[in-house]
Amino acid sequence: MVKRVGSRMRKSRQKLSKSIREKSKIRISSFLQKFNPGDRVALKAEPAYQKGQYFLRFHGKTGTVTGQRGKCYEVKIKDFKKEKTLVVHPIHLKKVS
Numbered sequence: 782m783v784k785r786v787g788s789r790m791r792k793s794r795q796k797l798s799k800s801i802r803e804k805s806k807i808r809i810s811s812f813l814q815k816f817n818p819g820d821r822v823a824l825k826a827e828p829a830y831q832k833g834q835y836f837l838r839f840h841g842k843t844g845t846v847t848g849q850r851g852k853c854y855e856v857k858i859k860d861f862k863k864e865k866t867l868v869v870h871p872i873h874l875k876k877v878s
């Protein structure tokens with residue numbers, strides 16, 4: 782059996798890079814965002830905060846908030862033909878109108 786190489790953050794340099802103006806900033810308003818069930822959200826990872834981060838295959842996808850689990854939200858997305866539920870911290874979510 783071959784041992785798996787790397788972690789879940791492997792090959793993510795481009796996905797998790799920030800522009801020079803956004804570096805070293807985490808906005809408190811993104812921590813305090815509130816979402817209601819049925820809201821459409823986009824998954825955009827905040828690289829400075831790893832807690833509640835989803836697997837990076839889903840980066841850039843949009844989904845629907847279905848509920849809340851502690852401080853995080855349950856987001857239902859479609860991955861090819863399957864529907865999947867992710868538990869995501871609100872700092873990694875952006876509201877889509």
